[in-house]
Amino acid sequence: MSHLVQASAKEMEQLNNTLLESEQRYKSLFEHNPDMIYSMNMNGYITSVNPALVQTLGFSETDMLQAHALNFVCKKDHKRVVEHFRLAIHDKPQTFVTSIRKKDGSEIVCSITNIPIVVNQSVVGVYGISKNITWQKNAEEKIERLAFHDSLTGLPNRSQFEKRLREFVEENQHTKNKLAVMFIDIDHFKIINESLGHHIGDVVLKHVSKQLRQTIKGEDLLCRFAGDVFTLILPTLDKPGEVIDTANRIGEALKMPIYLDGQEYTVSASIGISIYPDDSMDADVLIKNADIALHKAKEKGRGKREFFTGEMNAFTLERLKLEGYLRKAIQKGELQPYFQPQLCMKTERITGFEALLRWNHPELGLVSPMQFVPLAEEIGLIDDIGRFVLFESCKQLRRWHDEGAHHLSISVNVSGRQFQRLSFVYEVKEALQTSGIPAECLHLELTESTMIHNVQYSISIMQELRELGVKLSIDDFGTGYSSLSYLKDFPVDSLKIDQSFIRHLSDDFFNTSDAAIIKAIIMMCEGLSLSTVAEGVETYEQLKLLREYGCHTAQGYIISKPMPANEAQLFLKEFLKMKNSTS
Known part of the structure; x- marks a missing residue:
C-alpha cells in the first residue's frame, strides 16, 4: 500500500x-512577445494585457484591466469590431484591421487576430493578438497615390485623367450635359530643358501647375498628362463661352513671372479643345481630337488656342504617311533593337540587357518610340513588331552566350495586345527553340495595365510561361494600378521600380517620404520573394542609396544609354576590363 x-x-x-x-x-x-496580446471575457472586458501592449499604447496595466476593449477602438470601427468579436466567441477565429487609440490621443493602425479561449470544450473568452502596421498602411497609401498622381506636381496623372474622363462621359450621357477636354502644352519647354537644365524645367512645371490650379473651378479636373502637357476637364458647361473664359484665365495666369537663377521668365501655353458630344461621344476620341487641336494651335505660334474641327482631320495625313513608312520598316531593316545593360548591385557585374526598339528612317531620322509604338498598336502592327523584337533579342543573346557570356539574360517588353493574343505562348516557345537560349535567360516585362485587363486569363498565360522556365517581371511599377493584392496573385519573379519613384532620390527634392516609399516597395518585394530592378538611375548617389535599400539590380544612363548590339558587345568587354583592373 x-x-x-x-x-x-x-x-x-x-x-x-x-x-x-x-x-x-x-x-x-505572453510577456516577451513583441506583438500586443490581451485577453477579454465573454462581454469584451479586458482581463489581461502583455507589456508590449502597455508600452505601445501608453496606458498603464491598471487603466486597461477591466476596461471594455471598444474604449480603445476608433468609433467608426465599433460595429465591425463587435461583429468580429461575436464570431470569435462562436469559435470562429477572426483577422481584421482597425485603428487603435493611444493615451496621447493619436491612433495606430493594427492587424488584429481574435482567437477563442476554450476551456473544457467551452469558449470562455477571446485572445487578441495585434500587430502595429501603421508604417505599412502609410506606405501602401503613398504607393496607391503615386499610381494616380504625378510625383512632381502632385496633380492627378494620365491614368487618373483617362479614368475620370470615361466616368464623366458616362454620366453626361444621362444628364445630356456638355463637357470640354483641354490639352495645355507649355510653349518651347524643350528649349528651357536643354538650355537651363532639367532641374529648372521641373521648377517651371511646378510653377505652371500652381498657376493652373488657381484658374479652375472646384469641379474641374486638372491633370499632368505627360512631360509638359497638362489636361483639363470641364465636366459641365453651363454656357457657350465658358471654355473661352477658362482659356483666357489660363493665359492670364501664366503671365505671372517666375524667377530662375535671378532672371525673370514668363511662359505661355498652347491649348487644344474638344467638346462632348459635338466632337465625339467617345472618351478616347475626345482625347485624340483635343490633341489634334493642340498641334494645330502650336503651328500658329505661342499662346494660341484652337477648338477641334472636322477639317482638322487633314492633320492626320501626316500620320497616314508615317503609318505607310512604319508598315515597311521591318522589311527594310529600319527597326533595330537597342540594348541597355542591367547591373547587379551586389556583384557589380552586368547580368543582362533590356531590349529597347529604335526606328531609324532614312528621311525622318531616329523616330521616337513614343511616336511610333502607339501608332503600331492602333493600326495592328504591334504584333509583328513585338514578334520581331522577341526573336531578334533571343538571337542576339545566343550570340553573346556563344562568345562566352553565358551569365547574361535578356529582358523584352511585351505589349498588352501581344500578351492577350492566344498564340503568344507558342510564339515565346518558338523564339526559345529557334535561338537555343535557356528559357530562364529570357525575362518578359509586362505592364500592370496589361495584366489587370483580364486577371484570370493573365494568370493562366503567366503560369504557362513560367512552366516554360521564362522569368516574368512587372514593368513600370507605380505608373498604373499598383495594387498590392494583384501583386500577390500574379506569378512573377521581379518588379521594375519606375524611374518616377527615384527621379529626385538624390537631388534637392530628396525627402524622407520618397526614401520611405522606395524602401517599402523593396521590403514588400522581399516579403513576396520578388527581386527588384530600379530603372532610370542617373546618378552615383541614386545608385548608392538604392544599394543601401537592398535593391537587386539597377538600369539607367549612369551605367549606359541603350545601344546597338555591336556597341553593347564593346561595352561588355570594356566594362569587364575596367572591373578586372580595379579588382
Whole structure:
C-alpha cells in the first residue's frame, strides 16, 4: 500500500512540475512577445494585457484591466469590431484591421487576430493578438497615390485623367450635359530643358501647375498628362463661352513671372479643345481630337488656342504617311533593337540587357518610340513588331552566350495586345527553340495595365510561361494600378521600380517620404520573394542609396544609354576590363 501511495505522490509531483513548466512557458510567450496580446471575457472586458501592449499604447496595466476593449477602438470601427468579436466567441477565429487609440490621443493602425479561449470544450473568452502596421498602411497609401498622381506636381496623372474622363462621359450621357477636354502644352519647354537644365524645367512645371490650379473651378479636373502637357476637364458647361473664359484665365495666369537663377521668365501655353458630344461621344476620341487641336494651335505660334474641327482631320495625313513608312520598316531593316545593360548591385557585374526598339528612317531620322509604338498598336502592327523584337533579342543573346557570356539574360517588353493574343505562348516557345537560349535567360516585362485587363486569363498565360522556365517581371511599377493584392496573385519573379519613384532620390527634392516609399516597395518585394530592378538611375548617389535599400539590380544612363548590339558587345568587354583592373 505504501508503494502505491509513494507512486501516486511522485506522479502528482511530476504533474505539478509539468503544469508549472507549462504555465511558465505560456507566461514567457505572453510577456516577451513583441506583438500586443490581451485577453477579454465573454462581454469584451479586458482581463489581461502583455507589456508590449502597455508600452505601445501608453496606458498603464491598471487603466486597461477591466476596461471594455471598444474604449480603445476608433468609433467608426465599433460595429465591425463587435461583429468580429461575436464570431470569435462562436469559435470562429477572426483577422481584421482597425485603428487603435493611444493615451496621447493619436491612433495606430493594427492587424488584429481574435482567437477563442476554450476551456473544457467551452469558449470562455477571446485572445487578441495585434500587430502595429501603421508604417505599412502609410506606405501602401503613398504607393496607391503615386499610381494616380504625378510625383512632381502632385496633380492627378494620365491614368487618373483617362479614368475620370470615361466616368464623366458616362454620366453626361444621362444628364445630356456638355463637357470640354483641354490639352495645355507649355510653349518651347524643350528649349528651357536643354538650355537651363532639367532641374529648372521641373521648377517651371511646378510653377505652371500652381498657376493652373488657381484658374479652375472646384469641379474641374486638372491633370499632368505627360512631360509638359497638362489636361483639363470641364465636366459641365453651363454656357457657350465658358471654355473661352477658362482659356483666357489660363493665359492670364501664366503671365505671372517666375524667377530662375535671378532672371525673370514668363511662359505661355498652347491649348487644344474638344467638346462632348459635338466632337465625339467617345472618351478616347475626345482625347485624340483635343490633341489634334493642340498641334494645330502650336503651328500658329505661342499662346494660341484652337477648338477641334472636322477639317482638322487633314492633320492626320501626316500620320497616314508615317503609318505607310512604319508598315515597311521591318522589311527594310529600319527597326533595330537597342540594348541597355542591367547591373547587379551586389556583384557589380552586368547580368543582362533590356531590349529597347529604335526606328531609324532614312528621311525622318531616329523616330521616337513614343511616336511610333502607339501608332503600331492602333493600326495592328504591334504584333509583328513585338514578334520581331522577341526573336531578334533571343538571337542576339545566343550570340553573346556563344562568345562566352553565358551569365547574361535578356529582358523584352511585351505589349498588352501581344500578351492577350492566344498564340503568344507558342510564339515565346518558338523564339526559345529557334535561338537555343535557356528559357530562364529570357525575362518578359509586362505592364500592370496589361495584366489587370483580364486577371484570370493573365494568370493562366503567366503560369504557362513560367512552366516554360521564362522569368516574368512587372514593368513600370507605380505608373498604373499598383495594387498590392494583384501583386500577390500574379506569378512573377521581379518588379521594375519606375524611374518616377527615384527621379529626385538624390537631388534637392530628396525627402524622407520618397526614401520611405522606395524602401517599402523593396521590403514588400522581399516579403513576396520578388527581386527588384530600379530603372532610370542617373546618378552615383541614386545608385548608392538604392544599394543601401537592398535593391537587386539597377538600369539607367549612369551605367549606359541603350545601344546597338555591336556597341553593347564593346561595352561588355570594356566594362569587364575596367572591373578586372580595379579588382
